[in-house]
Amino acid sequence: MAYGKYQLVVLIFLLLGFSFVYSSLIEYSCQTWGGYGDFSDVTFGDQPSLTETSCGKEVELKTFSDSPPRVRYSQAVSAKKYLIAMIDPDAPSRESHSCRSWLHWIVGNIKGKNLEHGDIMGDTFTGYNPPTPPSGSGPHRYYLYVFEQKHPLDIEAEVVKRCQFSIDDYKQNNDLTPVAMNMFQTVNNS
Numbered sequence: 001m002a003y004g005k006y007q008l009v010v011l012i013f014l015l016l017g018f019s020f021v022y023s024s025l026i027e028y029s030c031q032t033w034g035g036y037g038d039f040s041d042v043t044f045g046d047q048p049s050l051t052e053t054s055c056g057k058e059v060e061l062k063t064f065s066d067s068p069p070r071v072r073y074s075q076a077v078s079a080k081k082y083l084i085a086m087i088d089p090d091a092p093s094r095e096s097h098s099c100r101s102w103l104h105w106i107v108g109n110i111k112g113k114n115l116e117h118g119d120i121m122g123d124t125f126t127g128y129n130p131p132t133p134p135s136g137s138g139p140h141r142y143y144l145y146v147f148e149q150k151h152p153l154d155i156e157a158e159v160v161k162r163c164q165f166s167i168d169d170y171k172q173n174n175d176l177t178p179v180a181m182n183m184f185q186t187v188n189n190s
Helices: 005-015 112-117 167-173
Strands: 042-044 071-073 081-088 102-111 123-126 140-149 176-186
Touching (some): 042 140, 071 112, 071 140, 102 112, 140 167
Antiparallel strands (some): 042 071, 081 140, 102 123, 140 176
């Protein structure tokens, strides 16, 4: 049986166990996140409505301030460094994804011992932008990811463009391993 050049490449990939199935981190829901840690390992903020760890919980918009929240990752290893990222995949709305995903925050080079206690001391690669869903745009999901860093990050990890941010590309370009995630929802009814 004769194979063309591309058919042969595909056959080799399949024989070696490679998969062409691609799954984005933003496609994971609270129910399908398995394998990347428990939601109870990551808490966001100091308000009671935010420190409860049920993934997908609805939180009132007035709960948020312009100041970055405390983020805790209870499974952080003291000797390791971590990066946290917060995105809204529903920008400007779930029906219109023209800005999917909106980047709200990235801080890296956080020592594990600090992250475990909610002391976010690291390098801010994208300044904090609190949840601000447009009025009438329906509920927005806000994902908070915790990544383990394999090496220290520098200015190359900074992100200026918030609209259409790809968490998957960022993860790959900076050699990050996802270790935990949590998500909450909020809506602007004004």
